Amino acid sequence: MNDELNPQEEPILENQNKDYGADNIQALEGLEAVRMRPGMYIGSTDTKGLHHLVWEVIDNSIDEHLAGYCSHITLTVHPNNSISVQDNGRGIPVGMHQKLQKSALEVVMTVLHAGGKFDKQTYAVSGGLHGVGVSCVNALSIDLRVEVEREGKVFAQEYSCGIPKWDVKEIGLSNKNGTKVTFLPDPTIFSELVYSYEILSKRVRELAYLNKGLHLTITDEREIDETGNPKSEIFHSQGGIVEFVSYLDQLAGRQPLNPEPVYVTAEQDNVIVEVAFQYNDSYRENLRSYVNNINTIEGGTHVTGFRRAIGLELKKYGETSGIFTKNKTTVSAEDFREGLTAVVSVKVPNPEFKGQTKGELGNQEVSTIVSNCVRKVIEAYLEENPNMAKMMVEKVVLAARARSAAQKAREMVQRKTVLSGVGLPGKLADCSSKDASASEIFLVEGDSAGGTAKQGRNREFQAILPLRGKILNVEKAMEHKIYENEEIKNMFTALGVRIEEREGERTLNIDNLRYHKVVIMCDADIDGSHITTLILTFFFRFMRPLAENGYIYIAAPPLYQVKKGKRMAYCWTDEQRLAIIADFGGESGGLSVQRYKGLGEMNAEQLWETTMNPETRTLRQVTIQDAELADEIFSMLMGDEVPPRRKFIEDNAKYARVDA
């Protein structure tokens, strides 16, 4: 596959250095294509593409582990945002490549798709966006250095934009084996150059769970602690995905109902199936799925097979045990998913990826294989653990009841929405424009700030919806409670969006969205941040398409007003305040500094000019960089478990800013 990425024709290049052979030209041609259209190879050139470079390099080391030759991998972020990935695998071969008459190392590093092992027959990552090869990373790096320990020696080569600076050379002796790649992404290619520790460590942790026994270390040299050491974490799991499932629940503070996860491992027709799952006291499904270690965010046939297996077996048990009849329950497929945390990991020799982001497994045969393997294990588990069986089936009964309650509650809310215009919430001060693309709605903390905002706004295109205090924490509430909540009902009706249900799948219909800017405006204090987080959690869980389309914003009210004589300025940070004070001639009798604790301390005019006027305000747009990471963080922030939340706040307090 991917042949179209590898130009086969003899390239026609004029004015080339005569010393270059045809193969050299072809190699350069390939890498030039990567630089011309990087998106085709790594998806994008934003922060996602930037991180993709790391996945690409780590995948090669993981393949060495899967082949049985590598036990340790270290990932280092250097102070200049260059990255090193080092492994103790066999080391990239350095011998002469017969056909191309140069070091195999140079071939792997400079020829598209040569990176794959020549001896690779197993479950190499060969689909989706992974697996385009380390040469792509080389092409997109302004500087790259590779070091190989092999055959008692150390070899090295350096490149710039994929072009070797010098031939592979011996630089020393070593009795070890391994490969180290250090690269600096090309700033002319990437729009974002700063690596996110959160994103990197999430993937490294995940890889540790998916590859039990493998030791992975991540070190961030940009962060030095009090003892002078860089931030560093070691990930290693003996229990693999069983531990992964426990970790996911623990992180979010969900209480497991099974004493330990149910675990399935099997192989059929060259497909390796590994599944772990348990039920917990929450109301949502939390499922991670992987194919050859690649996260399939859109699921696919392996996930379908797993869901079918759990549904069929629990249904069978619920029917034969009489539990369903006793409770007069009619179950639907989604009732088996409530409160379920699962990891589904398969290894497939020739995976086909489809879907919008190529994040969905397409191989039909995998569905039956997974379903068969999982059914056998669940059937035996239910037989051997009657208490667990009863608990799980009763959980399904409760889910079925909650579903019909939620459906009724949802219909109640939505009945009003249909009559658009009529039935808008009484608290909404709507704008006069009916053009959604030009209209804004401010969700304002509290009635008093809401009142000020109503006076201060431009009523032509700005609507105000005051929200009462802390809105419901949707992370912990049952679904019907959510639709019965006054503030949430108001948001649905004011925004004009509806939840539609088709074949058990719910989607948000935003065709009649009434505003293309939904601005959360809360006090600039701890309570205000909490309320912002609660509202974002609600949007993330129930109105995600709004965030995906870039319609959600956070307002940034100022923290200070500094006055001296006729001069006045607003400040959003302490640094700004100090700079303004200095600019105004320093601290002296005529200077006044007002600290705004809440929106309510500003009058309508001040609120307009600092926070609402499109000419002068700062809005932060909410994007979903990594929905799964966001999911994890929301569960953790809104869950019951305090230590991970404290750690997150301590680690991230420094990133909090209002001037983004």
Ligand code: 0RA
């Ligand atoms: C080609 C062949 C062999 C190993 C590798 C490539 C290899 C590539 C990378 C990239 C990062 N770490 C790596 N480690 C190994 C097999 C070599 C042999 O047969 O000895």
